[in-house]
Amino acid sequence: MKTIVITGVTSGIGKALVHHFVKQGNRVFGVARNSERLKTLETDLVRENYKGTFVSVVADLASFKSLQEGVRTIKSHLHAGTLDVLINNAAIVPKQHKITEDGYELQYQVNHLSVVFLTLELIDYLQAARGKVLVTGSDAHKRARFAYDDLQGLKRYHALRSYCRTKLYNVMTTEYLKTHYNLSFYTVHPGRVKTEIGTKDTSRFYAFMWRLFTRKGYLPDETVDTYDWLINQDIKSGYYHQKAPRESLLIASNQKAQKYLFDETHKALTPFLTKP
Numbered sequence: 377m378k379t380i381v382i383t384g385v386t387s388g389i390g391k392a393l394v395h396h397f398v399k400q401g402n403r404v405f406g407v408a409r410n411s412e413r414l415k416t417l418e419t420d421l422v423r424e425n426y427k428g429t430f431v432s433v434v435a436d437l438a439s440f441k442s443l444q445e446g447v448r449t450i451k452s453h454l455h456a457g458t459l460d461v462l463i464n465n466a467a468i469v470p471k472q473h474k475i476t477e478d479g480y481e482l483q484y485q486v487n488h489l490s491v492v493f494l495t496l497e498l499i500d501y502l503q504a505a506r507g508k509v510l511v512t513g514s515d516a517h518k519r520a521r522f523a524y525d526d527l528q529g530l531k532r533y534h535a536l537r538s539y540c541r542t543k544l545y546n547v548m549t550t551e552y553l554k555t556h557y558n559l560s561f562y563t564v565h566p567g568r569v570k571t572e573i574g575t576k577d578t579s580r581f582y583a584f585m586w587r588l589f590t591r592k593g594y595l596p597d598e599t600v601d602t603y604d605w606l607i608n609q610d611i612k613s614g615y616y617h618q619k620a621p622r623e624s625l626l627i628a629s630n631q632k633a634q635k636y637l638f639d640e641t642h643k644a645l646t647p648f649l650t651k652p
């Protein structure tokens with residue numbers, strides 16, 4: 377039995393991961409922003425009568441205050457002081473440019489800053505269990521450009537460009553953290569998956585294009601095997617797709633760029649971290 381924290385569990389890949397790991401008998405903490413959808417998920421899990429347990433954690437990854445609250449909830453349940461697995465899965469691709477209450481571009485905060493925040497907040501618990509950290513990334517990162525002077529892409533917002541950039545940051549952060557902590561870190565490219573991500577907070581045209589683009593994609597259930605394999609086998613840290621290592625963009629392994637990104641990220645997170 378493992379203790380697993382998963383973000384973005386009320387739809388798509390995250391929801392499929394919850395069903396899979398609770399069914400196996402694990403204890404899963406599901407982090408989500410929408411309490412109604414979380415209740416529906418809980419009801420579904422109870423109906424299935426799985427072996428494992430599920431703990432709901434309401435937290436909005438677009439708000440550090442809300443995420444701090446979520447972290448407190450998780451920690452209050454980790455009596456043994458250990459956590460086996462963290463899966464940072466939640467992400468968004470909103471069409472409109474938005475700045476969060478904390479002052480960051482929305483995708484930068486949800487898809488990147490909150491990933492690092494949650495990882496650092498739970499790192500002691502993960503280290504105590506010699507645990508694993510997974511991030512749902514994307515090959516979309518290969519279309520991104522790393523700009524030292526504009527990490528948030530504030531000069532000109534474009535939803536997809538911002539998404540690709542934050543997915544690049546997922547790979548870079550995974551690479552950086554693996555050299556600084558004695559833990560396994562993975563980024564998973566799930567492939568093209570039939571989910572709702574491209575239909576939320578967007579135009580009807582983009583939503584239509586997304587449905588067209590993913591109509592022959594994997595079902596969310598078809599992506600869980602890779603996560604299961606990485607969690608339960610002895611696999612070296614890295615970037616993976618369908619149980620196989622995958623090449624990432626060259627800049628992702630550039631140590632100078634990784635350090636710059638991490639230092640800037642850490643600076644942004646310092647006021648909010650329990651142990652800066």
Ligand SMILES: NC(=O)c1ccc[n+]([C@@H]2O[C@H](COP(=O)([O-])OP(=O)(O)OC[C@H]3O[C@@H](n4cnc5c(N)ncnc54)[C@H](OP(=O)(O)O)[C@@H]3O)[C@@H](O)[C@H]2O)c1
Pocket residue numbers: 383384385386387388389390407408409410413435436437438465466467468486512513514515565566567568569570571572573574576590593
């Ligand atoms: N679908 C694909 O083809 C594809 C391809 C490559 C990578 N990915 C990656 O796969 C991951 C999962 O996406 P998906 O395709 O399964 O899409 P999805 O169904 O939209 O799942 C994303 C999840 O993130 C949650 N979320 C969004 N903003 C949040 C916030 N501020 N606070 C807390 N939770 C938040 C969403 O909650 P709500 O239910 O409330 O919206 C949802 O549960 C993402 O990291 C994405 O980048 C997907």
